[in-house]
Amino acid sequence: MRLQHSLLIFSLFFSVQTYLFSQDKEYPEFRNYDYIYKEYIKSVRFYQYDSETDYPILSLQSPGHFILSFDDMEAYTKDFSYKIIHCDANWNPSEELDALDYIDGYQENRFYESQNSFNTKVPYTHYEIQLPNEDVKWTKSGNYLLKVYRDNDERDLIITRRFMIVDTKMKVVPNMRRSATPPYSSSHQELFFSIEHAGIRIGNPGSQIKTAVLQNGRWDNAITDLEPTFIQDEEIGYDMHGKLLFPGYKEFRPLDLRSFRYRTLQVEQLKEYNDGFELWLFEDANRKYTSHVFTHDLNGKFLIESNDDREGKLEGEYAQINFSLKALTPYEGEVYVLGEFNNFRPKPSYKMNYNSDCLCYQLSNTFKNGFYDYFYGVFDHATNELNIQKIEGSSFESENDYLFLVYYKPFGGLYDQLVAVQKLNTRPK
Structure with missing residues (x-):
């Protein structure tokens, strides 16, 4: 009887502590667009199963599916869940629809499997799901928002992703x-x-x-x-x-990081350490007044691939990538590196710092083996506007x-x- 009483007291104490912790925890602001809420989440990709560079759109009648994948750099298994929400044309939740109206199955589901990276200098845990699946299918066309969150707490957001289901009538x-x-x-x-x-x-x-x-x-x-x-x-x-x-704009700047064993065209210097790799890119320049030159690009997207006899998903390496952009004087505003890898959002971790010694902007961030497109942009906090033309220029061609x-x-x-x-x-x- 004393043991049962002690267990009850402990259970109540644990519940109170958990509740107080959840009350004190700071939750990120929800955003109804593509966003990564945690800095330890990297290489987020959401794509059609048969076309990694196409857009997240499927036909309502299609037998196809999407793949969501990402890496957790904290490298231990977590309890992640996801939820699908139908939205109106402006990406607000459809108020007149209940989940049962557009979902066949369960609206909220868990990630059942994770995989640890294999034989990499930098460890990570890889997560991947397929949509639709046995747990959830959609039954209506329109805009959908996918929310990924932790510990069954919808406020503890990890990722949001937009996708669309079309029922062609026009x-x-x-x-x-x-x-x-x-x-x-x-x-x-x-x-x-x-x-x-x-x-x-x-x-x-x-x-x-x-x-x-x-x-x-x-x-x-x-x-x-x-x-x-x-x-x-x-x-x-x-x-x-x-x-x-x-x-x-101009064509996107290419960045080939498919190998950390040898220098690709954009890499000036490469170093390998016991615990990772570090690469320095050739210095970039302002392209505003340069002529248009056509190059094959991914229109801002990125692919996870490795040329080092590795399978990119679990064996792909992460490296510290050092960007530099020539600027004789600082720009009015903050300079960012932009691409699909950060959803073209001016996030603090992709903000460049001006170095008066080299008369250039610099940024160091981690990227996984792959091929990336990127731009530079200037963000003005006063107007809340992102200006890509100021550095990249623009051409009708x-x-x-x-x-x-x-x-x-x-x-x-x-x-x-x-x-x-x-x-x-x-x-x-």
Whole structure:
């Protein structure tokens, strides 16, 4: 009896301590876009099973699936869970839908397996799931947000990722032209498009149809909520004349890190230590006033690969990568290294520091064996704007992908359906 009493007291004490700890714990701010909340989480990838460089979009009828993978640099097994949330066209949770309306299975599930890195200087734990799976399937088209969190505590966020499910009912016809609006004719790419909706009666296109146009899959500079410029029986047009514009930028800077055993084209110096690798890249320069040069790139994405007779997922090495950017004087604003690896977000760990001794900006961060695209950008806290053109420049001739998304909510409908997706590539034929 005394033992039972002691166990009860201990259980109550432990519960109170756990509750107090959870009350004192600081939780990150939830963000309804692609974001990595912990610095120890690296190499986050979310892609179609059969195309690692395509965008996270699947057909509602498709037998395909997505893969989410990431590495935990703290290198011990944790209890991670995930949840799928249906969202409207603006990425807010669909208020009129219950999880049972769009989920076949369980809305919240756990990561059942993890794998430790094998024979690497820097240890890590690798996590991976496939969606949909035996536990969860989606039944509606539209926008979805995937949340990954720890210890079954939805507030203790690890990763958020956006993906889209399309049920094709309409057709998008996209086009691009050189802008006639000064001073954008040589630097920007102007788009226009139409929506064909054969057999679907749309009484009020302004409220029933929502659109989004993305450059290289980026939502941070997407153009949304466009108003139609002409309406016909079964066609809606969007020809904004100077308003649907994107900077062409230059081609992305390539970074080949598929080997830490020998120097690739971008690497000036490489050192191997007992506990890791360190690489110094050749110094980069401002490209704002340089001519456009076409190069094959990944339009900002990255791939995890190794040329060192290793399987990248579990045997890929991590190295300390040293960037440098020539600048005779500091820029007005903070300079960041940007790419899909940090979701083009100006995160503190990718902020460069100015060194007056070398007249350059410098950054040191860890990257896994792979091939990366990157840009430099200047962030202005006063305006909350990220300016990539200031360092990279911009050209109408650059090759970019544009995604055209069409959402439809019929009168009396409960959610925004994703009814059309079309990709336009600007590389000259």
